[in-house]
Amino acid sequence: xxxxxxxxxxxxxxxxxxxxxxxxxxxxxxxxxxxxxxxxxxxxxxxxxxxxxxxxxxxxxxxxxxxxxxxxxxxxxxxxxxxxxxxxxxxxxxxxxxxxxxxxxxxxxxxxxxxxxxxxxxxxxxxxxxxxxxxxxxxxxxxxxxxxxxxxxxxxxxxxxxxxxxxxxxxxxxxxxxxxxxxxxxxxxxxxxxxxxxxxxxxxxxxxxxxxxxxxxxxxxxxxxxxxxxxxxxxxxxxxxxxxxxxxxxxxxxxxxxxxxxxxxxxxxxxxxxxxxxxxxxxxxxxxxxxxxxxxxxxxxxxxxxxxxxxxxxxxxxxxxxxxxxxxxxxxxxxxxxxxxxxxxxxxxxxxxxxxxxxxxxxxxxxxxxxxxxxxxxxxxxxxxxxxxxxxxxxxxxxxxxxxxxxxxxxxxxxxxxxxxxxxxxxxxxxxxxxxxxxxx
Numbered sequence: 001x002x003x004x005x006x007x008x009x010x011x012x013x014x015x016x017x018x019x020x021x022x023x024x025x026x027x028x029x030x031x032x033x034x035x036x037x038x039x040x041x042x043x044x045x046x047x048x049x050x051x052x053x054x055x056x057x058x059x060x061x062x063x064x065x066x067x068x069x070x071x072x073x074x075x076x077x078x079x080x081x082x083x084x085x086x087x088x089x090x091x092x093x094x095x096x097x098x099x100x101x102x103x104x105x106x107x108x109x110x111x112x113x114x115x116x117x118x119x120x121x122x123x124x125x126x127x128x129x130x131x132x133x134x135x136x137x138x139x140x141x142x143x144x145x146x147x148x149x150x151x152x153x154x155x156x157x158x159x160x161x162x163x164x165x166x167x168x169x170x171x172x173x174x175x176x177x178x179x180x181x182x183x184x185x186x187x188x189x190x191x192x193x194x195x196x197x198x199x200x201x202x203x204x205x206x207x208x209x210x211x212x213x214x215x216x217x218x219x220x221x222x223x224x225x226x227x228x229x230x231x232x233x234x235x236x237x238x239x240x241x242x243x244x245x246x247x248x249x250x251x252x253x254x255x256x257x258x259x260x261x262x263x264x265x266x267x268x269x270x271x272x273x274x275x276x277x278x279x280x281x282x283x284x285x286x287x288x289x290x291x292x293x294x295x296x297x298x299x300x301x302x303x304x305x306x307x308x309x310x311x312x313x314x315x316x317x318x319x320x321x322x323x324x325x326x327x328x329x330x331x332x333x334x335x336x337x338x339x340x341x342x343x344x345x346x347x348x349x350x351x352x353x354x355x356x357x358x359x360x361x362x363x364x365x366x367x368x369x370x371x372x373x374x375x376x377x378x379x380x381x382x383x384x385x386x387x388x389x390x391x392x393x394x395x396x397x398x399x400x401x402x403x404x405x406x407x408x409x410x411x412x413x414x415x416x417x418x419x420x421x422x423x424x425x426x427x428x429x430x431x432x433x434x435x436x437x438x439x440x441x
Contacts, residue, residue, distance in 0.1 A: 004188075004189025004190045005124070005141055005186065005189075006141035006144055006145035007145055007182050007185045007186040008074070008142065008182070008183065008186030008187075008190075009121070009142045009146040009149075010145040010146065010149040010182035010186075011082075011149065011175075011178050011179030011181070011182035011183055012114060012117060012121075012146070012179060012183070013145060013149045013150050014146075014149035014152065014153040014175055014178055014179065015085050015114070016146070016150070017146075017149070017154065017264075018153045018154075018157060018171065018175060020235060020239065021154070021157070021238050021239070021242060021260060022157055022168075023042070023088075023239065024038055024039075024042065024240075024383070025242050027103070030091060030164065030165050030168060031091050031092070031103070032096065032099070033096055033099065033100065034096065035383045035384075035386045035391060036383050036384050037096060037100060037383075038383050039380045039381070039383015039384055039386075039387075040100075040380060041100065041107065042239075042376060042383070043379060044104060044107075044376070045104070045111050045376070046372045046377075046379075048107075048111055049111050049115060049372040049373075050369045050370075050373045052111070052112050052115050053115055053119060053365045053369040053372065054210070054362075054366060054369060056115045056116055056119050056120070056365065057123070057362050057364060058365070060073050060120040060123065061359050061362060067191055068127075069120070071187050073119075074117050074120055074183055074186060074187045075183075075184065075187040077113050077116035077117045077183075078117060078179070078180045078184050078187070079180050080113050081110070081113040081116070081117055081176075081180065081183070082176035082177060082178075082179045083176055084106070084109050084110035085110055085172065085176045086169075086172040086173045086175065087106050087172070089168040089169050089171055089172030089175075090169055090172065091165045091168075115368075117183055119365055121186065122345070122364045124190065127360050137279075140272070140275035140342060143338075143341040143342055144268065144271050144272070146341070147264055147268045147271060147338075147341070149182070151261065151268065154257070154260050154264055155261070156171055156174060157257060158254075158261075162257070210362060210366075213362070214362075214366055217354055217363075219347075219351040219430075220348075220352075220363060220367075222351075222425055223347045223350075224366070224367055224370055225422070225425040226287075226344050226347070226426055227344035227367060227370075228370055228374045229418045229419070229421050229422035230339070230340035230422050231340055231371050231374070231375060232371075232374045232378045233414070233415035233416075233418035233422075234337055234340045234415070235378060235379065236378050236382060236410055236414060236415055236418075237298075240382060240386075240407055240410045241260065241411065242256055242260075243386075243391075243407055244301075244407050244411045245260075247399050247403070247404065247407060248306060248407050248408060248411075249306050249307060249322075250306045250308070250309035251326075252312075252313070255313055259327070262330045262331050263331075263333060263334040265334070266330070266332070266334030266335045266338075267334040267335070267338045267341070268338075269334075269335065270335040270337070270338025270339070271338045271341060273338075274286040274287075274290055274338055274339055274342050275342060278342070283343050283346050283429075284343075284426055284429045286342075286343060287343045287422075287423070288423065290335070290336045290338060290339030290343075291336060291339060291419050291420075291422065291423050292336070293332050293333075293335055294336030294416075294419050295416045295419050295420060296332065297330075297332040297336060298333070298411070298412045298415050299412060299413070299416055300332075300412075301329055301408070302408050302409075302411070303412075304326060305325075306322070307319045307322050307323060344367075347429075348363065348364070382410060385410075386403065386407075390402050390403045391407070
């Protein structure tokens with residue numbers, strides 16, 4: 001069961017990694033959209049996600065099949081999702097507004113299908129077992145698969161994106177195949193367990209009643225606040241990271257794409273570390289230590305000294321030392337940021353269990369909705385702030401000081417503040433030995 005569940009976030013995790021790191025750069029540097037328009041695209045697709053997530057969550061809660069309520073959604077959406085995700089990396093013809101319209105249409109289709117796969121899949125973690133340690137293992141397996149796939153995606157991206165528009169399209173086609181295959185493997189592997197998993201017991205509810213249910217669940221509101229803050233911080237850093245490496249740190253483009261790999265490797269190690277710490281000492285204990293590393297790395301990123309762009313990264317001792325400091329910061333950042341993947345989802349089943357009806361699809365949907373809307377707003381603000389600061393993608397490293405300072409803020413101080421607020425939200429979480437509960441066979 002654990003290995004099959006881990007496959008489920010492989011393809012979608014690969015897509016999410018590539019979208020997070022490359023999509024803003026693709027829209028500005030390849031498709032030719034201004035930064036504010038690229039930010040608007042990303043915000044609008046998150047708003048669309050906010051509309052379709054509760055709808056899919058409700059439908060999956062009320063789906064009846066011999067494989068349970070979730071697997072049919074994963075299996076039937078896998079192939080269309082792969083095709084739509086490939087189309088995301090195609091450059092439409094025409095001027096900026098025509099491209100904008102076509103991109104929005106493609107993204108609405110792709111993100112709707114992504115929800116049809118990923119939201120029912122996410123809800124399964126709370127339904128396959130009632131054991132807190134096993135739920136944590138399932139989420140660790142989920143994000144291990146996601147980060148491994150994301151690592152493969154960054155390698156694919158580093159090899160292909162330097163070819164320009166054709167390279168991005170090739171990356172999209174390969175991504176689409178991987179998404180379809182891993183989603184189908186997950187559905188096949190979980191089928192024997194999903195037939196007998198816990199099922200929602202509630203009845204159809206209007207929107208107002210859903211919101212009242214959520215508002216009464218204090219545990220859910222805290223998990224939701226933590227997830228929103230951690231993921232807004234992480235997703236703010238992802239689209240600006242390539243800009244930070246090239247424009248602020250003066251790394252050559254062929255170095256910038258590869259330097260992201262240490263982050264994924266460190267996050268992968270962090271998942272295993274925090275999963276073990278969570279099972280032995282508690283999930284909030286793991287969160288505090290991981291968040292401390294994350295905050296420290298963000299603050300260091302604010303003050304790192306740029307390399308000398310006139311020579312290669314290893315052509316002088318000074319440049320080599322600066323590169324070493326950069327890589328070390330990235331490693332610590334990945335180790336700490338792994339808590340954003342693991343801990344909120346490991347805590348969500350506690351919130352679902354606090355509701356007598358246990359509608360996992362409903363809670364998963366609203367958790368994802370709020371996260372996506374928050375990320376959409378954050379990326380929209382990023383695009384506008386970069387535009388106001390004077391940043392222009394075509395200028396490469398020749399950016400005004402106001403743009404350089406803004407990029408440092410988005411990589412450092414702003415995410416650090418969000419992580420601190422997340423820690424404050426989780427004060428006095430009622431865990432009390434849940435991590436010691438026996439694992440089900």
